[in-house]
Amino acid sequence: MPRVLSIAGTDPTGGAGIQADLKSIAAGGGYGMAVVTALVAQNTRGVREVHTPPVSFLAAQLDAVSDDVAIDAVKIGMLGTTQVIATVAAWLDRVRPPVVVLDPVMVATSGDRLLDADAEDALRTLCARADLVTPNIPELAILVGEPTAVTWPDVLAQARRLSTRHGVAVLAKGGHLGGADAPDALVTGEQLTQFAGERVATSHTHGTGCSLSSGIAVRRAAGAPWERALDETKRWLTESLRHADELAVGTGHGPVHHFAGLWHRGGLLTRPTPAQVAAQWWTHIGDIRAAIDELPFVRALGDGSLRHDAFTWYLAQDALYLRAYSRVLAQASALAPDAAAQEFWAAGAYRCLAAEAQLHESWVGADEIHSTPPGAATTAYLDHLAASAARGDYAVLVAAVLPCYWIYRDVGERLHAASHPRHPYRAWLDTYADPEFAAATTRAIDIATRAAADAGDALRARMRDAFTASARHEWAFFAAPLAQESADTL
Structure with missing residues (x-):
């Protein structure tokens, strides 16, 4: 200067x-x-x-x-x-x-x-x-x-x-x-x-x-x-x-x-720091996060009373979701403005495919995954992410993919901490406490909130809207397994 x-x-x-x-x-x-x-x-x-x-x-x-x-x-x-x-x-x-x-x-x-x-x-x-x-x-x-x-x-x-x-x-x-x-x-x-x-x-x-x-x-x-x-x-x-x-x-x-x-x-407004963006966004979806905690599926998964068929249906949906989510992360990598972010999102896309191919198939089996149609919540969530990717707006896209990292880590770490060694789904809950996933989530939060801090007011508002919409889709995704079970009995 x-x-x-x-x-x-x-x-x-x-x-x-x-x-x-x-x-x-x-x-x-x-x-x-x-x-x-x-x-x-x-x-x-x-x-x-x-x-x-x-x-x-x-x-x-x-x-x-x-x-x-x-x-x-x-x-x-x-x-x-x-x-x-x-x-x-x-x-x-x-x-x-x-x-x-x-x-x-x-x-x-x-x-x-x-x-x-x-x-x-x-x-x-x-x-x-x-x-x-x-x-x-x-x-x-x-x-x-x-x-x-x-x-x-x-x-x-x-x-x-x-x-x-x-x-x-x-x-x-x-x-x-x-x-x-x-x-x-x-x-x-x-x-x-x-x-x-x-x-x-x-x-x-x-x-x-x-x-x-x-x-x-x-x-x-x-x-x-x-x-x-x-x-x-x-x-x-x-x-x-x-x-x-x-x-x-x-x-x-x-x-x-x-x-x-x-x-x-x-503009005249002081731009927030990445830490301030993170605090604002996390507070903004506080009601959604509280609603997720109260879902019957989440409560039953936490105390181990969840029916096995509901759990396997959820895993099949998660596998279908991750397969498409990997393509969205690959698009984020293609749009990223620097090599470090490109490498991070590309690694995330690979991890999604590895998780779908190895972890989910070890619980459910490849045949059952491929024969299970995507549920309405899965389809709606993926449509939202696909639309975010199709617009070619990197900042909005990384805000949209963030809840899949952040909310899963938040819910999973608390469920894992409260589970006991003989919990029927303990091996699955162990994946939530994986240090590598925790580190990846922290990095995703950092990348997205830095992009928001550097953005103008209008773009930052669109990013928060995309983040909030994905958080609502997370709620619907967690709610779907028992809702599906109820629908099947009608």
């Missing part, structure tokens, strides 16, 4: 100065820091008063940051006086940050002057210490000592002169020109790269220069070439301008909406 220092004045309404810089740096994926050059009493209608702290305190702020933090880029905004400029210049010479972007703040959007007239020459000398200078059209004219340009070719010509004179890249900005377009150009000597831009229909442009320059700085610090840093920042700033009216801040020229795109695409 790039660490970007803003050296600028304040805006108590939050739309310009260091407040806008910090928002822009954060929106660009950086860590923002700020050193205050001036305290500005302003709002969206104009500047009322400027207080400049002693330059000794400015120097102390700069040294406090650079003595402790590795700085990846510096964005310089309002400086105000010759003494302030000299202090910043001396610090730059001493620290030599890898990226320096200078936004030569001279006049606010409201038209208020923010730089002493005698400081203009000092600011020109500071240009040579920057990597990029980002003046608006009136500021560009002041820096080259010429009348304000009124055409785009004149703007480009002045930018070339400033770049050549000080050996610095210059961002020429066409925002102050009339017309539907708002072009920009990156000028380095005679080299010119132009960028088209649309003019957004809004009066809320307070702090656009601050936001643009700090946005470029953070992207450049992250490794983007100047051209790409500018292009990405322009797209972000245009989006922020489109949504500026939504803020309704102030009665004058309001600020841009720095986080409009991030809030829209990323």
Whole structure:
């Protein structure tokens, strides 16, 4: 994460100065820091008063940051006086940050002057210490000592002169020109790269220069070439301008909406951790789990009173289920985003087939398994899993397969712990206490809940729905053997 220092004045309404810089740096994926050059009493209608702290305190702020933090880029905004400029210049010479972007703040959007007239020459000398200078059209004219340009070719010509004179890249900005377009150009000597831009229909442009320059700085610090840093920042700033009216801040020229795109695409809710997802999902199916414990089949399996024919019918259904479940796990392996998850689900698919071929046949026999038709609960459960697999949504699929691991381990471990050595189904219950199955269940929970933690709100909700639906199918699967027995006697 790039660490970007803003050296600028304040805006108590939050739309310009260091407040806008910090928002822009954060929106660009950086860590923002700020050193205050001036305290500005302003709002969206104009500047009322400027207080400049002693330059000794400015120097102390700069040294406090650079003595402790590795700085990846510096964005310089309002400086105000010759003494302030000299202090910043001396610090730059001493620290030599890898990226320096200078936004030569001279006049606010409201038209208020923010730089002493005698400081203009000092600011020109500071240009040579920057990597990029980002003046608006009136500021560009002041820096080259010429009348304000009124055409785009004149703007480009002045930018070339400033770049050549000080050996610095210059961002020429066409925002102050009339017309539907708002072009920009990156000028380095005679080299010119132009960028088209649309003019957004809004009066809320307070702090656009601050936001643009700090946005470029953070992207450049992250490794983007100047051209790409500018292009990405322009797209972000245009989006922020489109949504500026939504803020309704102030009665004058309001600020841009720095986080409009991030809030829209990323949401405002904090994503849960995998452990929180696991706790939420397990609690969510608490009623289903309690209902499973109360099922006559589960209670009879636990105390050993279960009829043998009901047990063997259940095993036959389980064998049919596992045969199809293995194909679903194979699909999860095919969709998995990393090799570790692919390997885990593939191993699970193999274990299902091994269990169906060896364990179940040792209790029931292959002929009886193949001659037993799938029950309604088995068919419904498998249809649900097949539908989840067919959609090709890995996250939803792993949520759907999870209850077969989790609920079986939960029920089986408790039944095994309560059974006695002469329990008629003790050998079967021993399979529930298998450490390998316990470890596989823990891994399945981890994979599914991590996928949920990384998902957006809508996808996480679909995952929980699939998980809950499978839990209900687990209940129906446990209920089916004695329900089937009752149906056969009618």
